[in-house]
Amino acid sequence: MLDNAPGGTPIAGPAVGAFLAVRRRLVTAGAGGRVGREVWAAAAELAEIAGWALFDAARFRAAQRFNREALRLARLAGDASMELLVLQNTGLVAGWSGRGRDELAIAEAALARRRLTPRVASMFRARQAQGLAVAGAEWEVAKAFRRAHDLLGESEPAHTPAWAWWVTHAEIDRQHGRVLHDAGRWAEAIPVLRGALGDGPENEVGYRGVVTVRLLDCYLRVGAWAEAEQTAGELLVAAPEMTSAVIRRLLRDAAAHGGRRPGVPGDLRDALRALRATASPPA
Known part of the structure; x- marks a missing residue:
């Protein structure tokens, strides 16, 4: 991933510029039919990348604006896979912005959908756990993280989104470690973070x-x-x-x-x- 690459170049500015250029063309030219859906899907992906890059730049409000745009475009395109990724990113930014209850609501709405693949469901279980931590439901937090790990042990269907590759046991531990750290449970957080x-x-x-x-x-x-x-x-x-x-x-x-x-x-x-x-x- 970009954030793991040492010496990587910040991409928020170029990503935002690329999306805005595409959006201007869409507004001018319009798009319909199958080709239109493909164009909307490509624009949604650009908006998603811009939203992530803005989050990484600690520009959380701007990130959520681009996440909303990405969600709108993904729905126009009928791209359910991209919609799920954008919902995950929206929950992420909500949590980092101190709005844990919004993070929880987003995760639980996603989990209520049918036919989530195990890896995608694991991702939202971990997001749910972080929202539950804000609500003070400690037993439910531990249960949600255990379920996130269990889901990764299930066989993955062929239609699992390619973008979900990063949802691993180590990633779940990273998120669990964040919850323990932020709760002041530092001694408990250490082995979990080491595992990640x-x-x-x-x-x-x-x-x-x-x-x-x-x-x-x-x-x-x-x-x-x-x-x-x-x-x-x-x-x-x-x-x-x-x-x-x-x-x-x-x-x-x-x-x-x-x-x-x-x-x-x-x-x-x-x-x-x-x-x-x-x-x-x-x-």
């Missing part, structure tokens, strides 16, 4: 950098200084190549908070200071 960073293609989760940053924060919160120092060293190497504004913001906050904790060894405090400077936007 294991070796092998299964663990190449989409937002891998987020996992490492959250692990650093967990280590700092529980006073695991040796582990924190090792993770901070890894991030010092990776941080200059990070283009995701979402990840850089999390890193900046974790480094700032960790640097203020009592008892932090001097070398680790220096590393956190360097991470905070690297992750901060240019003056």
Whole structure:
């Protein structure tokens, strides 16, 4: 995925520009029939990419505007697969914007549909779990994450969307780790987040950098200084190549908070200071 590629170029601007150019042509030329549906589907995919890129740039309101446009176009095209992906992205942005109840509503509406493939259903179960966490339903959260993992063990039909490849056990662990981290259950989050960073293609989760940053924060919160120092060293190497504004913001906050904790060894405090400077936007 783009966010896993070191030194990747931010794509929000080009993605938005490409979609707007296509939309202008659609408005001018119009489109109907089968060809029209194919054009609408292509435009929906461009809008989806723009929405994702805007999320990655931490422009959440703009991301949701493009998500709404992508959803409208996908429905015009009759593209149910793209509609599901856009609904997932819309729930994602809602959750990161602090609107967990909206995230939950989106996930449960999707799960109410018939004929979701196991991998797609797993994706929405994980999204449901994160919304339930905001509602304080801890037992239901654990149940939803278990169900998300179980669904990945079911056989996949041939019509599973190609875009769902990234929905893996490691990705579910990443999302579960986020819930535990944000709930202040740092010791519990550590093994879950470590699981999302294991070796092998299964663990190449989409937002891998987020996992490492959250692990650093967990280590700092529980006073695991040796582990924190090792993770901070890894991030010092990776941080200059990070283009995701979402990840850089999390890193900046974790480094700032960790640097203020009592008892932090001097070398680790220096590393956190360097991470905070690297992750901060240019003056």
